[in-house]
Amino acid sequence: MNALMSKKHQTRALIMKALAHPSRIMMIEELGKGPRCVCELQRLVGSDISTVSKHLSVLKNAGLVYDIKQGTTVYYNLKVECALDFIVCVDKIINSYTTNTVHISFPEVPRAKCCAKLKQ
Amino acid sequence: MNALMSKKHQTRALIMKALAHPSRIMMIEELGKGPRCVCELQRLVGSDISTVSKHLSVLKNAGLVYDIKQGTTVYYNLKVECALDFIVCVDKIINSYTTNTVHISFPEVPRAKCCAKLKQ
DNA sequence: TACTTATTTGGCTATATTGCCAAATAAGTA
DNA sequence: TACTTATTTGGCAATATAGCCAAATAAGTA
Numbered sequence: 001m002n003a004l005m006s007k008k009h010q011t012r013a014l015i016m017k018a019l020a021h022p023s024r025i026m027m028i029e030e031l032g033k034g035p036r037c038v039c040e041l042q043r044l045v046g047s048d049i050s051t052v053s054k055h056l057s058v059l060k061n062a063g064l065v066y067d068i069k070q071g072t073t074v075y076y077n078l079k080v081e082c083a084l085d086f087i088v089c090v091d092k093i094i095n096s097y098t099t100n101t102v103h104i105s106f107p108e109v110p111r112a113k114c115c116a117k118l119k120q
Numbered sequence: 121m122n123a124l125m126s127k128k129h130q131t132r133a134l135i136m137k138a139l140a141h142p143s144r145i146m147m148i149e150e151l152g153k154g155p156r157c158v159c160e161l162q163r164l165v166g167s168d169i170s171t172v173s174k175h176l177s178v179l180k181n182a183g184l185v186y187d188i189k190q191g192t193t194v195y196y197n198l199k200v201e202c203a204l205d206f207i208v209c210v211d212k213i214i215n216s217y218t219t220n221t222v223h224i225s226f227p228e229v230p231r232a233k234c235c236a237k238l239k240q
Numbered sequence: 241t242a243c244t245t246a247t248t249t250g251g252c253t254a255t256a257t258t259g260c261c262a263a264a265t266a267a268g269t270a
Numbered sequence: 271t272a273c274t275t276a277t278t279t280g281g282c283a284a285t286a287t288a289g290c291c292a293a294a295t296a297a298g299t300a
Contacts, residue, residue, distance in 0.1 A: 009142035012210045016140040021288085022129035025136065038247060039235035049235070051289050053248055058287095063217050072246045072297050082212045089205045090132045096200050097183050115159035115169070115276055141258085158277060171259050173278055178257095192267050192276045235246055 018062035019086055023047060024055050029087055031065060031078040038074055138182035139206055143167060144175050149207055151185060151198040158194055 019025060023045040030036055030044055042052045056076055059065045066079045078084075139145060143165040150156055150164055162172045176196055179185045186199045198204075 006142065009145055011214055012145050012207065013140055013142045015210045015213055016136060016145065016206070017287095020133055020136040020140040022126065022133045025129055025132050037234065039245095042235075047288095048290055049247075050249080050291080054288080057248085063213060069247095069296090072244090074247060080213045080216050082209050082216075085209045086136070086206065087132065089202050089209065090135050092202045093135055093183060093200045094131055096202075113275065114157065115162075116274075137257095159275095167258095168260055169277070170261080170279080174259085177278085189266090189277095192274090194277060233245065236244075 015062045015064070018058050018064055019083070021055065021058075023052070024059055025087065025090075027052075027055065027076075028059065028064065028078065028083050031076060032081075032084045035068070035075040035077045038076070041076065135182045135184070138178050138184055139203070141175065141178075143172070144179055145207065145210075147172075147175065147196075148179065148184065148198065148203050151196060152201075152204045155188070155195040155197045158196070161196065 019028065026045055027036075027041050030041065036044075038049060038053055038056065041056070042049045045052060045055075047055075056065065056067070059076075060067065064079055064083050065076050068075050068077065139148065146165055147156075147161050150161065156164075158169060158173055158176065161176070162169045165172060165175075167175075176185065176187070179196075180187065184199055184203050185196050188195045188197065
């Protein structure tokens, strides 16, 4: 894997990581309904307001939300609609936990040994 | 937020977390092409084989992959096709980094103060 | 200016994740 | 049985993440 590939996968992981927390998923879902201030999101998730603020900066850093200041209030907005698609994807997977049928699929031909260390 | 809601969001986060690592994203993408043994995935990501094995157990634990043993070789398989949708979602977001136009949207009416602590 | 409201930042501790090595396990082969 | 191959597990150190409190910042109001 070259450095360019690595960069790409790191960017992907940054976005996934941003969504990899219960509070942040909740907030993204809520922001799908419209802009919300930090206070409103704080009531939603129930953590300390400083914690919520830090979660929001993670989402912002990943490019998922943006903020607009009005007086002393900061409104957070969903930047990319498709962030909501993630939640649909996840819930599909959760549903598949019970309904999914496993397809057994072997490689067509036996492969040569691929893991052995070279002899010295 | 009640305990049931919390449970749901934790399950969602478990799946997101499983995908929140460059190597694991790479492996999911590769498994989209067909079953692969641990060795093949190890060559793909370039980490120690024990590290790769642990990454795979994270994916398995989240219900994203399953494994089938053939002799000494373990073939990993994508369990849910829609795990690939995530990667499409992420790449859409990455593309939006440059092309996305911000829609400024304020709440229609000014809201009452919502954050102040009660006076004692 | 002093106070209030809303939010962010710094700092700290607790916890989780990552990645390597070494050892263990599992299954096939000489 | 001893050896080889493929993979998993245990253990450990390094790093990252989370969440709280206290303090700082920003903007409005009396």
